[in-house]
Amino acid sequence: MTEEKSIMDYETVALDDTEHALVIIDQTKLPGRTELLHLKTQKEIWVAINTLAVRGAPAIGDAAAIGIYLAAREIETDDYEEFLRRFREAKAYLDSSRPTAVNLSWALNRMEQVVLQAKGKPLAEIKQMLHDEAVKIKDEDIWICSKIGEYGLTLVKKGDGLLTHCNAGQLATAKYGTATAPMYLGHQKGYGFHVFCDETRPQLQGARLTSYELSASGLDVTLICDNMASSVMKNGWVQAVFVGCDRVAANGDAANKIGTSGVAILAKYYGIPFYVCAPTSTIDFATPTGAGIKIEQRPPEEVTEMWYKERMAPKGIKVYNPAFDVTDHSLITAIVTEYGIARAPYDVSLQEIRRKCGR
Numbered sequence: 372m373t374e375e376k377s378i379m380d381y382e383t384v385a386l387d388d389t390e391h392a393l394v395i396i397d398q399t400k401l402p403g404r405t406e407l408l409h410l411k412t413q414k415e416i417w418v419a420i421n422t423l424a425v426r427g428a429p430a431i432g433d434a435a436a437i438g439i440y441l442a443a444r445e446i447e448t449d450d451y452e453e454f455l456r457r458f459r460e461a462k463a464y465l466d467s468s469r470p471t472a473v474n475l476s477w478a479l480n481r482m483e484q485v486v487l488q489a490k491g492k493p494l495a496e497i498k499q500m501l502h503d504e505a506v507k508i509k510d511e512d513i514w515i516c517s518k519i520g521e522y523g524l525t526l527v528k529k530g531d532g533l534l535t536h537c538n539a540g541q542l543a544t545a546k547y548g549t550a551t552a553p554m555y556l557g558h559q560k561g562y563g564f565h566v567f568c569d570e571t572r573p574q575l576q577g578a579r580l581t582s583y584e585l586s587a588s589g590l591d592v593t594l595i596c597d598n599m600a601s602s603v604m605k606n607g608w609v610q611a612v613f614v615g616c617d618r619v620a621a622n623g624d625a626a627n628k629i630g631t632s633g634v635a636i637l638a639k640y641y642g643i644p645f646y647v648c649a650p651t652s653t654i655d656f657a658t659p660t661g662a663g664i665k666i667e668q669r670p671p672e673e674v675t676e677m678w679y680k681e682r683m684a685p686k687g688i689k690v691y692n693p694a695f696d697v698t699d700h701s702l703i704t705a706i707v708t709e710y711g712i713a714r715a716p717y718d719v720s721l722q723e724i725r726r727k728c729g730r
C-alpha cells in the first residue's frame with residue numbers, strides 16, 4: 372500500500388522539461404483534493420493565476436517566470452525584434468492576470484531583462500537563458516524564504532503563540548513560505564509554537580491552506596474565524612503575529628490579504644508585535660506609499676457562495692470584495708527580509724535593505 376503523500380511533498384510550482392509545462396497544485400481544490408495541473412498554454416496559466424489555482428506573491432512570480440519561458444519557446448522566428456515584440460505581448464498578457472502582488476511584474480520584468488541583455492545571441496540560446504532564469508527565480512525563492520525564517524525566528528522564543536492571516540506558507544512560495552518560514556524552522560528546532568490561523572474569508576486561505584500545511588508538518592495549529600483574532604490576543608495566547616505581503620511601498624505600508632490591517636490594529640491594541648515577512652522582490656520602491664497600491668477587486672460569488680454549501684447571502688446583494696488591504700507602516704513592528712530586519716522609519720531602513728540587495 373503506497374503511503375499517502377503529504378501536501379508538503381508536492382512542489383507548489385514546477386517546470387516539467389519533458390512536456391514543457393508549468394505544473395502546479397490546484398489550490399482551489401485544497402484541502403479536499405490534491406490535484407496537479409499541467410499548464411502549457413498562456414491562457415491556461417493566466418486563468419490559473421487569476422482564479423488562485425496558483426497564488427501567493429512569490430509563487431505567482433515563480434509561475435509567471437516559467438509561463439513566460441514557455442511562451443518564448445513557442446515563438447518561431449529568426450528575427451530578434453519580432454521575437455522581442457511577441458515576448459512582450461505574452462508578458463503583458465500574463466501581467467494582466469492579477470494587479471496587486473508585485474512579484475508578478477517583478478518576475479516578468481526580470482525575464483525581459485534576460486532577452487534585452489542577450490540581444491545579438493541566437494534565439495535558441497536566449498530561450499535556454501530564459502529557461503535557466505526561470506529555474507533560478509524559483510531556486511532563489513527557496514533561499515529567500517529560508518533566510519526570512521532565520522531572521523524571523525530571532526524575533527520569537529520557545530513556546531510562543533503565533534497568529535497568521537491568509538496563507539503566506541509553502542503553498543504561496545516555492546518552499547517554506549514567508550510568514551510560515553519562522554514557524555517551520557522553529558518547529559524543526561523544537562520551539563513548540565502554537566499557531567492560530569485566521570480562516571481568512573472569503574477565499575479561506577487560512578482554513579484551507581495554512582492550517583492544512585502547518586498541521587501536515589506536525590505543528591500545533593488552531594483554526595479560528597477572522598472575528599476571533601481579538602479574543603485569542605486578549606486571552607494572552609498570542610506573542611507575535613507573522614503575515615506575508617503582496618506589495619510593500621517605499622514607506623513600509625504593506626498590502627496583504629484583506630483583513631490584515633485589522634489584525635495589525637488588534638495587535639497594536641494588545642501590545643503584540645506584528646511582523647510582515649517580505650522578500651525584497653515584494654518591496655516596490657517605485658510606489659511611495661500604500662495609497663499607490665492597486666487593490667484587486669474580486670468576484671462577489673467568492674463572498675456569497677463559492678465556499679459554502681448553503682447560500683450565505685441573498686441573491687443580488689451588493690458586495691464589496693477587495694482582495695487586499697494596506698496596513699499602515701505605523702502599525703508594523705518590523706519588516707523581515709532575506710537581507711535582514713527593517714524597522715521604522717521604513718523610508719530609511721528599506722533603503723538600507725535596498726543597498727544590501729543592490730536594487
Ligand SMILES: CSC[C@H]1O[C@H](OP(=O)(O)O)[C@H](O)[C@@H]1O
Binds near residue numbers: 540616
Ligand atoms: C507569501 S505572500 C502570500 C500572500 O498572497 C496572498 O494573497 P492571495 O492568496 O490572494 O494570492 C496573501 O495576501 C498572502 O499573504
